Amino acid sequence: MQSKLMALEEGKDPASSVRTNQSRTLPSRALQFFMIFLVLGLGVSTVSVYMIRCFKVQIIRPPSNLLHTMNDTELLWRASSVPRIKTYPFKRVPKIAFMFLTKGQLPMAPLWERFFKGNEDLYSIYVHSLPSYNASFTPSVFYRRQIPSQLAEWGIMSMCDAERRLLANALLDISNEWYSFMGLIDEPGPYGRGRYDENMAPEVNLTDWRKGYQWFEVNRELAVKIIEDTTYYPKFKTFCQLACYVDEHYFQTMLSIQTPHLLANRSLTYVDWSRGGAHPATFGKADIKEEFFKIFESETCLYNNQPSSLCFLFARKFAPSALNPLLEFSSKLLGF
Numbered sequence: 001m002q003s004k005l006m007a008l009e010e011g012k013d014p015a016s017s018v019r020t021n022q023s024r025t026l027p028s029r030a031l032q033f034f035m036i037f038l039v040l041g042l043g044v045s046t047v048s049v050y051m052i053r054c055f056k057v058q059i060i061r062p063p064s065n066l067l068h069t070m071n072d073t074e075l076l077w078r079a080s081s082v083p084r085i086k087t088y089p090f091k092r093v094p095k096i097a098f099m100f101l102t103k104g105q106l107p108m109a110p111l112w113e114r115f116f117k118g119n120e121d122l123y124s125i126y127v128h129s130l131p132s133y134n135a136s137f138t139p140s141v142f143y144r145r146q147i148p149s150q151l152a153e154w155g156i157m158s159m160c161d162a163e164r165r166l167l168a169n170a171l172l173d174i175s176n177e178w179y180s181f182m183g184l185i186d187e188p189g190p191y192g193r194g195r196y197d198e199n200m201a202p203e204v205n206l207t208d209w210r211k212g213y214q215w216f217e218v219n220r221e222l223a224v225k226i227i228e229d230t231t232y233y234p235k236f237k238t239f240c241q242l243a244c245y246v247d248e249h250y251f252q253t254m255l256s257i258q259t260p261h262l263l264a265n266r267s268l269t270y271v272d273w274s275r276g277g278a279h280p281a282t283f284g285k286a287d288i289k290e291e292f293f294k295i296f297e298s299e300t301c302l303y304n305n306q307p308s309s310l311c312f313l314f315a316r317k318f319a320p321s322a323l324n325p326l327l328e329f330s331s332k333l334l335g336f
Helices: 004-008 014-060 071-079 111-118 157-171 220-228 233-239 252-257 290-296 320-334
Strands: 096-101 121-127 302-303 306-308
Touching: 071 220, 096 157, 111 157, 111 320, 121 157, 157 220, 157 233, 157 252, 220 252, 233 252, 290 320
Parallel strands: 096 121
Antiparallel strands: 302 306
């Protein structure tokens, strides 16, 4: 009341006095708000740039530690998330993922070391072993390349689970891609169509049934189809057991139904069945001579029904005793 009376005594309008005081305070408040907004804006921009950079780095950079804590459900879900736009917004060097399914030690590790030497930016390595195996790899291309593994038994679905686990881990690195090479045949005898169970229909019919072997090469598109499958997996797990040997039929049949135009329809590896028996011959020290390597020369093969001079990428099976002669011939005949 005193302030109002003083204003009247001086012949001034009280309202104008209030407006004058407000006009003095408004610019300072506006400046404060502007400064706060500017600070917040810079902060958000900095965080955004940081997040973009981190996000971009996370996309490009492969996982530093393969021993993650994801279970199979989480792993397959995460690995099935793929970019639909094929043009990448950053520099990217395509790589080949080499996946090793083993019980423990890799007898041919020194030969693989030579094979990989000098090509460090062009490959990734993933090793699935028995969970109880304590890897003793010294610092090398296999060092810390083991993935979280589970027991895989020959001829049953746990073998395919291990292969799906390897593929899913490889898919986590956006740079892994390249070839498609799934060998398969329609075999009419007891070891082919004879293993089919009619309970697999209608998802899988007898005419769809295919046979192949574990040694294969798939690109990202086919790898995603393998790990995201929920249609054929339960059929094979339930009705392809024991003498069916599911690892010889599951991927081969499923992909033949879904994407037959993307498969090579022939074997990836050279094997020798001439010695008879249920398994191919095992090559030992006495077998590894210079003439042996002619298996990779001059023969004309079909790749997707087209002539090709490259018939095999690998050969099997090799005993540990074959390592030293293979190392002796590697630089001269294998090129590494």
